[in-house]
Amino acid sequence: MSNDFQFDDDDFAKDAGAGTGSRVFDEFDCPGCNANNPVDDTFTDGDEVRCNYCGCEFKALVNQEGRLRFREL
Numbered sequence: 001m002s003n004d005f006q007f008d009d010d011d012f013a014k015d016a017g018a019g020t021g022s023r024v025f026d027e028f029d030c031p032g033c034n035a036n037n038p039v040d041d042t043f044t045d046g047d048e049v050r051c052n053y054c055g056c057e058f059k060a061l062v063n064q065e066g067r068l069r070f071r072e073l
């Protein structure tokens with residue numbers, strides 16, 4: 001199990017309310033254990049998601065390019 005996911009703080013320092021659009025996702029790959037997690041509901045930038053496998057919780061962050069990243073809670 002690696003812990004090699006990247007989080008670049010600079011990308012998010014000013015993106016709140018910057019008009020990143022409303023991309024929504026219905027699944028995510030856990031940054032902690034790499035498991036693919038479908039979610040019952042959709043989530044988008046700023047939502048919190050929880051891995052069904054390792055139980056870690058993350059805040060979903062979508063940058064201006066529409067790329068999904070996670071911040072561990």
Ligand SMILES: [Zn+2]
Pocket residue numbers: 030031032033034035051052053054055056
């Ligand atoms: Zn996990």
